Amino acid sequence: MRMTPSPKIFGLIGYPLKHSLSHLMHNAAFRALNLDARYGLFELKPQELKNFLESLSQKNIYGLNVTIPYKEQVIPFVDRLSAQARLIGAVNTIRALQDKLEGFNTDGEGFLKHITEDLGFSPEGKTVSVIGAGGAARAVTASLSKAGVKRVTIYDTEGGKLKNLLAHLKVNFKGIEFNQAHSIDGLNINNSDLLVNATPVGMKEADPLIVSEAQIHRGLLVYDLIYNPKETKLLKLGKEKGAMVSNGLGMLLYQGMLSLEIWTGKIAPKEVMRKALEVSYVR
Ligand code: NAP
16 A cells, blocks of 8 residues: 555666666656656665565655566576566566566667667667677567668677577567587677677676677677766777767667656656766766
């Protein structure tokens, strides 16, 4: 039973939550939509997750985003999973109704909207190389597969995770060629239309360049899911070699817009949310 009708509370759960920008775009959106709502950051230790999810109505929480390491761990606590969340095997958005929780995943659709609507990339029939086989790669590869890519090759240092992801994709998407690369060279980036970095490599200044120079070419879209820093070594190289490049801020924006629309039923104010995110780069 909800005790206090307003403001409605939304927020992000994860651990740790140091670099999150989500509160900036959601609070700006709530203001623009004139909603009596607040978005907070809830850094939860693993032992706190269960109690937190079981007491959302007492906290007046109507919706949550979920990030590392809880995207899979929240699944047993939701009463209903969207088809997309089931396909990806992870939840990044929870809607808290009066007596039940619903789980969604907007990461893959957010990525897809960004590359198609803002970057003009059409996935149909394309060849894709992906570095990383974690949660973000699951979302990205499922959405690209739904959008009709021809071939997906994935590399991850963690072989077990990669094998699971490939098996999952092969079962769900017939007619698409899925390949396991055993090294970055095996990704065959030279023949790809799209390269996605879905690892955290590049977040730290000391991180190495994740590909070699000769692999990047004109006509390639180099998409780094990382948005902080704004320009990773990979994106800098892509630019120098004449490739089209993008960091992950657009994906963050679109996944956030989709989450907000699920929670509120209102059209998300895209430019307000985009500006709120971009402010973080000039601080
Ligand atoms: P994750 O679940 O930890 O997955 C990352 C995967 O990359 C892991 O399997 C990891 O293997 C692997 N890996 C690490 N270093 C590698 C390397 N040098 N070569 C190949 N594979 C390597 O993380 P995630 O949730 O998928 O997130 C990945 C990145 O995407 C993060 O930087 C995250 O911030 C970003 N992201 C951005 C958005 C957005 O909206 N823009 C949304 C979601 C995620 P190990 O487990 O062995 O390290």
